[in-house]
Amino acid sequence: MMKLFSRKKTNRFIELLIRQAQYAVEGFEALLKYLSDPDEDLARQVSLIEKEADEVRRILIDELNRTFVTPLDREDIFALSLTVDDILDYANTTVEEMVLLEIEPTSYIERMVSLLTDAAREIYMGVQRLQDHPNVANDHAVRAKALENRVETVYREAIADLFKMPRDVDHIVYMLKLREVYRHLSNAADRGDAAANVIGDIVVKKL
Numbered sequence: 108m109m110k111l112f113s114r115k116k117t118n119r120f121i122e123l124l125i126r127q128a129q130y131a132v133e134g135f136e137a138l139l140k141y142l143s144d145p146d147e148d149l150a151r152q153v154s155l156i157e158k159e160a161d162e163v164r165r166i167l168i169d170e171l172n173r174t175f176v177t178p179l180d181r182e183d184i185f186a187l188s189l190t191v192d193d194i195l196d197y198a199n200t201t202v203e204e205m206v207l208l209e210i211e212p213t214s215y216i217e218r219m220v221s222l223l224t225d226a227a228r229e230i231y232m233g234v235q236r237l238q239d240h241p242n243v244a245n246d247h248a249v250r251a252k253a254l255e256n257r258v259e260t261v262y263r264e265a266i267a268d269l270f271k272m273p274r275d276v277d278h279i280v281y282m283l284k285l286r287e288v289y290r291h292l293s294n295a296a297d298r299g300d301a302a303a304n305v306i307g308d309i310v311v312k313k314l
Contacts, residue, residue, distance in 0.1 A: 118178040121238050123167040127191045128231040130160035134198040135224040141202060142212040142220060150202045157199040164192050178238065183309050187234070190302035194227060197295035204291055208284040215265035219258050219292040226254035226299045233306045241310040248306040251299060258296035265289050 134156045141149040167188050171177070177184060201220075204210070233247030266289060269282050 118238060119170065120167065120174075120178055120184055121234070123163055123170070124184070124187055124191070124234050124237075125231070126163045127160055127167070127188060127195075128227070128234040130156055130163065131191050131195045131198075132224070132227045132231050134160070134195045135220065135227045138198045138202060139217075139220050139224055142217050145205070145212065150206055153199050153202045157195050160192065160195050164188055179309055180312065183305060183312075187302060187305045187309070190298050190305055191230065191234075193298035194223075194230070194295055194302060197291050197298065198223075201288060201291045201295070204288050208287065210284055210288050213265070213285070215261055215268070216288060216292065218261045219265075219289075219296075222254050222258045222261065223292065223295055223299065226251045226258070226296070229254065230299060230302050230306070233303070237306065237309060237313075241313045244306055245310040248303040248310075251303040255296045255300040255303070258299075259293060262289055262293040262296070 134153055137149060137153045137156060141153065167184070171181060171184060205212075229247045229251035233244045233251065236244035236247065266286065269285060269289070
């Protein structure tokens with residue numbers, strides 16, 4: 108029986124980028140769970156996901172160094188891999204900072220992580236669509252950038268609220284610790300924005 112449709116095989120580099128982006132989503136989903144239940148096992152899960160994603164990136168870079176013909180510009184593959192990796196790194200370091208500095212989740216942290224999780228999903232879907240539906244990939248990148256902008260808005264609100272009338276020395280120390288966590292999440296937003304920009308650049312070159 109003749110097949111009416113044949114599925115185009117996904118390129119190996121696209122496959123690896125998709126896996127990286129998927130790990131970024133899983134990492135932020137685990138971070139979101141950690142905020143609801145600050146548990147050592149959940150903190151460890153974020154770290155394990157980050158390590159697995161690092162291994163995928165190592166494989167991608169190794170194959171990139173050994174392959175002459177690539178489906179996208181080599182620089183774009185490297186840049187997208189790097190920015191997606193950075194997003195997940197910040198999820199992991201956010202947990203590490205919260206544990207080391209003994210920071211309890213705040214409503215601002217929860218809002219920023221929720222937005223970053225949604226943005227990571229948009230990046231993931233954008234990478235999935237790069238090969239066959241670049242315009243759709245770009246739509247997801249635009250949505251990711253909008254979510255990143257909302258993270259920055261919450262970050263500014265958090266910082267403004269944080270520095271309202273410090274009460275005593277202990278409170279000032281806590282403020283400085285909390286600011287570090289907020290800054291980690293803001294940096295994650297910056298890297299997500301960079302990943303979305305790389306997707307947009309790739310789409311422009313493909314069209």
